[in-house]
Amino acid sequence: MKPTPKEPTRDTVTTINEDGSRYFIHTADVRGLFTTLRRLSGWGLILFYVALPWIPIGGHPALFLDVANRQFHIFGLSLVAQDMWLAFFLISGLGFFLFYLTSLFGRVWCGWACPQTVFLDHVFRRVERFIEGDAYAQRQLDQAEWTPGKVFKKGLKHAVYLVLSLAVAHIFLSYFVSLPALYRAMHQAPWENATLFLLVFGIGAALYFDFAWFREQFCIIMCPYGRIQSALIDDHSIVIGYDEKRGEPRGKGDGAGDCVDCYRCVQVCPTGIDIRQGLQMECIGCSNCVDACDEVMTRLKRPKGLVRYDSLNGLAGKATRLIRPRTILYTILMLVGACVMLWAFSTFRTMGVGIVRLPGAPYYLNEGQVRNQYMVRLTNKAAMARTFKIHVESPYPGLAPVGLPVSIEIPAEGEVQQLLVLMMPEKNFPGGFRFTVEAATDDGKATASKQADFLGPDPLP
Known part of the structure; x- marks a missing residue:
């Protein structure tokens, strides 16, 4: 027919x-x-x-x-x-x-x-x-009826489709996995990279279904x-x-x-x-x-x-x-x-500063000093290691950082968390106020800052 x-x-x-x-x-x-x-x-x-x-x-x-x-x-x-x-x-x-x-x-x-x-x-x-x-x-x-010729042509076509689907799956995966890591995984046993292996075959199967049938x-x-x-x-x-x-x-x-x-x-x-x-x-x-x-x-x-x-x-x-x-x-x-x-x-900004208060009491009183504790997160988004200079800016005198280094080296695209303890004499404490943590690269080309609250008891009369 x-x-x-x-x-x-x-x-x-x-x-x-x-x-x-x-x-x-x-x-x-x-x-x-x-x-x-x-x-x-x-x-x-x-x-x-x-x-x-x-x-x-x-x-x-x-x-x-x-x-x-x-x-x-x-x-x-x-x-x-x-x-x-x-x-x-x-x-x-x-x-x-x-x-x-x-x-x-x-x-x-x-x-x-x-x-x-x-x-x-x-x-x-x-x-x-x-x-x-x-x-x-x-x-x-x-x-046509199933003959050796038809089996050969259909089999060859779908074999090429499978190879192409897996190739496109690898290309797609290279947008999410670095090429060196993908290359290493291709030369290792599947069970050494089970997640990547399953992803490649899952994506490849979906692509084969799509391009061969759907x-x-x-x-x-x-x-x-x-x-x-x-x-x-x-x-x-x-x-x-x-x-x-x-x-x-x-x-x-x-x-x-x-x-x-x-x-x-x-x-x-x-x-x-x-x-x-x-x-x-x-x-x-x-x-x-x-x-x-x-x-x-x-x-x-x-x-x-x-x-x-x-x-x-x-x-x-x-x-x-x-x-x-x-x-x-x-x-x-x-x-x-x-x-x-x-x-x-x-x-x-190619750098970032984040600051969060540590769990526990919002402030502590020790020998006439008001103490607040924070965790500062410094992020380097550049593709090279850089040194950040850190400074705490306060609208009131007497606020002193304890344990915070003047500069910190952060690896390329890395992140460092640093404990920040701030002290202020209780007699100088004016009530809750905001301070600023400023960070800048050693060459001054990139800067970032973040504000936070310094808390304490009611001011002394």
């Missing part, structure tokens, strides 16, 4: 059959301007994802999230756990940018830059096409971005659409439109939709259908652009406005967020 693709409709998800079983999509290959640009950008992004842990900036990889030691290095900026509030500005900034991008260009992120699409289209599907052949050959192979289902069912696109785009957003005025009625006879109903746009769609049925949630904006239709129009000596990047208004013959209330609002939010983020990062 000749294998034929499934007929897509707007009312159902193509990848799910009526009985709830999975329908596998075999995407036909396509050539064209957008496909070439997308492949170049895809391989550039893959190189970027792979190279990030190898690019040193400030003594650390460009992106290294050292969760075990609660240190996070992001393009030369080193953060510790206490600085993670800054991550809010990074994440929210990326979110606003994504909203802004979607309001202008639809789901261009999904089709061009999302790691799911990048690795699936430019790695795993290329392997599948190389081993099993084009989309028609893949459907034939799926419906595939476009992730975009359609699991990814929330596809669900909220209807709230982010409007009739002026640039999306991929079909020019119904020009294409209808479909056919090849006299009086027919430019669409010859060849189904080429359906055959190349990675989510199995028919773009001629209008904008749909499953569309990821990959531009496969644009190149496929342009290729057909070129052969028929008709103008390109029957399926093209345009707004819904543009496809209907109306004006498209990129500058509109929605984009203005997103621009304002992005600018406000950028200003707040710049302010937040401008206040970032």
Whole structure:
């Protein structure tokens, strides 16, 4: 029986059959301007994802999230756990940018830059096409009886998938585990690094399941971005659409439109939709259908652009406005967020001072002296050892530190806790007041301070 693709409709998800079983999509290959640009950008992004842990900036990889030691290095900026509030500005900034991008260009992120699409289209599907052949050959192979040839092709494909999944798992893990530690673990017995071993195989198994079987289902069912696109785009957003005025009625006879109903746009769609049925949630904006239709129009000596990047208004013959209330609002939010983020990062310090009162009584009286006890935590966030000079500043005379060294050397990205005992003659005690612990590097380029309360009895009359 000749294998034929499934007929897509707007009312159902193509990848799910009526009985709830999975329908596998075999995407036909396509050539064209957008496909070439997308492949170049895809391989550039893959190189970027792979190279990030190898690019040193400030003594650390460009992106290294050292969760075990609660240190996070992001393009030369080193953060510790206490600085993670800054991550809010990074994440929210990326979110606003994504909203802004979607309001202008639809789901261009999904089709061009999302790691799911990048690795699936430019790695795993290329392997599948190389081993099993084009989309028609893949459907034939799926419906054929199990022969040695089919077993060999399927086995080889899934073996390569497993290797690639484990490789991507190692790349992903290198964002959280240093490359030397990962390299050592790869050359040791699994039980010597059981946690890493389980993580690699767990992540690898999830990736294999995703890229070998789940595939476009992730975009359609699991990814929330596809669900909220209807709230982010409007009739002026640039999306991929079909020019119904020009294409209808479909056919090849006299009086027919430019669409010859060849189904080429359906055959190349990675989510199995028919773009001629209008904008749909499953569309990821990959531009496969644009190149496929342009290729057909070129052969028929008709103008390109029957399926093209345009707004819904543009496809209907109306004006498209990129500058509109929605984009203005997103621009304002992005600018406000950028200003707040710049302010937040401008206040970032490569050293930190923390002070907490020791458990027990809030103060002690000894031979006419009021004594308070604290624990001072000094943090060096730089990638080099530094010496900190420490000073206690008080608004009242007579406050004297006991046991606190004038300077302390702290290793790179290290932390030191130092006992601080403060004494003040009871006759000089004016009542509770705040003092400041100041710390500075020996060169004076980095400073930090922290205030705390000095407590005692009611002042003497």
